[in-house]
Amino acid sequence: MAQAGKGKLNYRCPSCFMRDLDIDMFFDKDKGEYYCLRCQYTGTEEDVLAKNEMVRFRYRAMMKRFEKFDFD
Amino acid sequence: MDKFVVNIIHRPEMVPEYSATVTGHGKEEDIGDKKLLTESLDIFKTQQRLAHENGLKVTIQMTYASLFNDEAVAIAKADHEKYGDEIALSLLGLPCEQFREKYKTKDFCIWMFSMEDKKAIVDDVFGKFHDTFGFYPESTGSYYMDADLTNYIKEKYPTVKCAVATCWEEGPKAYHTCNNSWYTLFDGGPWAPWIPSKQNTHAPAANEAEDSGIVAIPHLSRDLIACYDGNGSNFGTHPQNVLRGMIYDTKTWEYPYLYNLIDQYRDLAKYNNGYAYNMMFVGPGWMNKMGRWEAPYELLEKSYSDGCKYYGQLKKEGKLIDMTMSEFADYYRKKKTYTEPECALWRDILYGSDKQVFWYTDPYMRACVNMDQGGAIVDLRPYAAKLEWPVGIGTKHVQDASYPFLIQEKYRAGYFTHYAGEGTVRSAKLCHNGEEVDLCLCRTKAHFSQEGNTRILTLDPVEIEFADLTVKLQTIEYFEEGSSAIKIERKVLEMSDPSAEVELNEYMVACYGTTEYPEDMTGITLKCEGKDEKTINYEYRCREAEAFGAEAVSAVIPAIETKVSLAADKEAEGYIKEGYAFSPMFTLGYKTTLKDKGGFATWLKLEKEN
Numbered sequence: 001m002a003q004a005g006k007g008k009l010n011y012r013c014p015s016c017f018m019r020d021l022d023i024d025m026f027f028d029k030d031k032g033e034y035y036c037l038r039c040q041y042t043g044t045e046e047d048v049l050a051k052n053e054m055v056r057f058r059y060r061a062m063m064k065r066f067e068k069f070d071f072d
Numbered sequence: 073m074d075k076f077v078v079n080i081i082h083r084p085e086m087v088p089e090y091s092a093t094v095t096g097h098g099k100e101e102d103i104g105d106k107k108l109l110t111e112s113l114d115i116f117k118t119q120q121r122l123a124h125e126n127g128l129k130v131t132i133q134m135t136y137a138s139l140f141n142d143e144a145v146a147i148a149k150a151d152h153e154k155y156g157d158e159i160a161l162s163l164l165g166l167p168c169e170q171f172r173e174k175y176k177t178k179d180f181c182i183w184m185f186s187m188e189d190k191k192a193i194v195d196d197v198f199g200k201f202h203d204t205f206g207f208y209p210e211s212t213g214s215y216y217m218d219a220d221l222t223n224y225i226k227e228k229y230p231t232v233k234c235a236v237a238t239c240w241e242e243g244p245k246a247y248h249t250c251n252n253s254w255y256t257l258f259d260g261g262p263w264a265p266w267i268p269s270k271q272n273t274h275a276p277a278a279n280e281a282e283d284s285g286i287v288a289i290p291h292l293s294r295d296l297i298a299c300y301d302g303n304g305s306n307f308g309t310h311p312q313n314v315l316r317g318m319i320y321d322t323k324t325w326e327y328p329y330l331y332n333l334i335d336q337y338r339d340l341a342k343y344n345n346g347y348a349y350n351m352m353f354v355g356p357g358w359m360n361k362m363g364r365w366e367a368p369y370e371l372l373e374k375s376y377s378d379g380c381k382y383y384g385q386l387k388k389e390g391k392l393i394d395m396t397m398s399e400f401a402d403y404y405r406k407k408k409t410y411t412e413p414e415c416a417l418w419r420d421i422l423y424g425s426d427k428q429v430f431w432y433t434d435p436y437m438r439a440c441v442n443m444d445q446g447g448a449i450v451d452l453r454p455y456a457a458k459l460e461w462p463v464g465i466g467t468k469h470v471q472d473a474s475y476p477f478l479i480q481e482k483y484r485a486g487y488f489t490h491y492a493g494e495g496t497v498r499s500a501k502l503c504h505n506g507e508e509v510d511l512c513l514c515r516t517k518a519h520f521s522q523e524g525n526t527r528i529l530t531l532d533p534v535e536i537e538f539a540d541l542t543v544k545l546q547t548i549e550y551f552e553e554g555s556s557a558i559k560i561e562r563k564v565l566e567m568s569d570p571s572a573e574v575e576l577n578e579y580m581v582a583c584y585g586t587t588e589y590p591e592d593m594t595g596i597t598l599k600c601e602g603k604d605e606k607t608i609n610y611e612y613r614c615r616e617a618e619a620f621g622a623e624a625v626s627a628v629i630p631a632i633e634t635k636v637s638l639a640a641d642k643e644a645e646g647y648i649k650e651g652y653a654f655s656p657m658f659t660l661g662y663k664t665t666l667k668d669k670g671g672f673a674t675w676l677k678l679e680k681e682n
Contacts, residue, residue: 009363009365009366010362010363010366011365011366012365012366017318020248020249020303021248021249022249022303022316022365024365038251052318052322052366053322058423059318059329059423060423060424061420061422062319062320062328062329063321063326066335066336067335069335069336069339069418069419069421070339070417070519070520071419071517
């Protein structure tokens with residue numbers, strides 16, 4: 001089995017991102033999956049992208065444009 | 073008219089941070105890689121073009137490495153002539169072949185070197201700058217500038233009047249986010265420009281004698297809620313930081329949050345005598361042609377372009393003034409008095425809550441009031457101590473440059489703890505017939521006003537419901553300029569039973585530290601002051617003492633040369649509580665009885681004690 005490398009982009013582990021950790025993932029070309037060195041997450045590029053959408057759940061106002069910043 | 077000032081800063085960093093782990097993955101390290109140098113310079117040129125296309129002036133912070141690059145020097149000179157850009161000098165971007173050869177180290181953070189090396193490097197870098205441009209810079213900076221470093225620079229190179237001197241709340245949280253591999257530990261400073269004291273960079277100078285001689289600006293303008301809780305590097309006026317936080321629509325590549333952040337900073341003018349400030353400083357590593365994490369180069373470039381466009385648009389509309397760092401220092405010196413505080417009533421603009429906090433900084437303290445916890449103080453730094461805290465190799469704090477806290481709700485629990493013990497917070501409890509309600513559970517909102525030299529935070533009244541009584545209570549918090557104290561007033565506006573009485577317990581649970589881990593509390597002295605003086609020398613023995621009519625209840629913490637005390641506006645029972653090993657805290661408080669329309673006020677005071 002050959003060593004892992006980086007993919008075309010440098011994806012972070014979505015599971016670690018959700019606990020405020022930026023961990024680069026590496027790509028296992030034999031299995032066709034990204035994997036995290038720190039936790040047990042593995043996933044295809046499609047799965048990584050889907051999970052990256054999921055991590056945005058906490059940003060409920062992410063797309064809102066605010067015009068007022070006080071409660072007066 | 074309100075004045076919103078922006079500083080745009082670029083640095084030609086010939087070997088950008090992250091290049092080794094991103095661009096250089098799978099290759100042996102080559103710090104002189106010509107391809108890397110060319111790409112880095114291209115990024116710098118792109119940043120310069122985007123700022124100038126939008127009519128914005130730039131402060132070019134030359135790095136040591138770039139002073140050896142003729143093209144980088146030529147660009148700086150040309151853009152100074154054509155656009156009025158300031159040519160300044162950064163202490164970031166030290167790594168290059170010449171630096172490695174001379175100093176035989178891979179260290180690159182100026183505040184972490186020994187004092188001897190700091191002086192040698194500063195002389196080297198400033199000398200090289202002078203050789204290149206024929207003058208000494210007026211502005212400099214790094215992620216953090218410790219007081220000894222700043223004092224040395226100011227003494228040796230008095231032309232320097234402005235410096236990037238800290239990155240707000242970049243401490244243990246940032247360290248953890250980077251898998252405990254990014255050693256920028258400097259929590260506890262101001263979020264907006266200030267005049268640092270000679271004793272400690274974080275603590276603003278109280279007078280001319282303490283004045284370090286520079287105006288400090290923060291590295292980026294950061295979200296005052298999101299950064300305090302999460303990874304600071306996701307929530308600032310750094311477009312690629314917003315991408316790092318994944319705060320954008322992946323289909324449309326839109327990121328309204330960036331504009332909300334800028335606009336909320338503009339809005340702070342109403343709390344600061346009509347002045348507000350922003351800073352954007354993106355290192356070239358963030359516009360890597362290889363992309364940065366999941367963001368491709370095109371998105372990185374778009375976000376920087378959009379950031380410049382938005383600032384440019386505000387300028388065209390007359391809502392923004394762009395300045396170089398040295399211009400800003402002159403402006404700030406004219407408008408600022410030493411004791412004038414910086415205030416920020418800040419709302420959540422990201423998570424969809426209505427959470428609101430108030431940040432206050434002056435030469436004596438930095439405090440955060442949390443309206444989601446009934447106006448409790450959830451962060452407190454005793455700047456009054458002006459703690460001398462040398463950092464770098466050869467000192468007691470090689471990396472840890474944070475200003476110590478007395479209260480920190482994230483590192484020391486705050487109101488909520490697991491199973492046992494207490495967390496740090498300054499709040500109050502109401503007790504009636506065996507029931508107890510903490511104001512930390514009363515969510516509310518605040519309104520800012522100013523009377524003379526006092527900034528006032530008036531909170532919307534809250535209702536406390538006991539089984540047989542409802543109490544409507546209002547909290548008002550006063551920050552009097554130069555007083556080194558916070559006055560908190562509680563007023564009973566209404567009681568469902570006008571003849572009832574409730575007990576009010578004003579309290580502060582505190583400790584000291586700079587990280588998440590406890591410090592040794594031995595040596596702390598707790599006192600009920602006054603005629604009936606009571607003393608507890610901290611030994612983790614869970615002791616308590618009280619004295620009716622105590623003039624003050626206090627704690628002296630020798631490790632951070634600080635005395636903190638509470639005093640009341642009328643006779644009440646003062647008390648002190650020692651903690652224990654599982655709860656390494658102390659508590660200061662007052663208990664009194666309140667009736668309908670009654671009130672009670674206390675002062676939290678901070679002093680230097682050594």
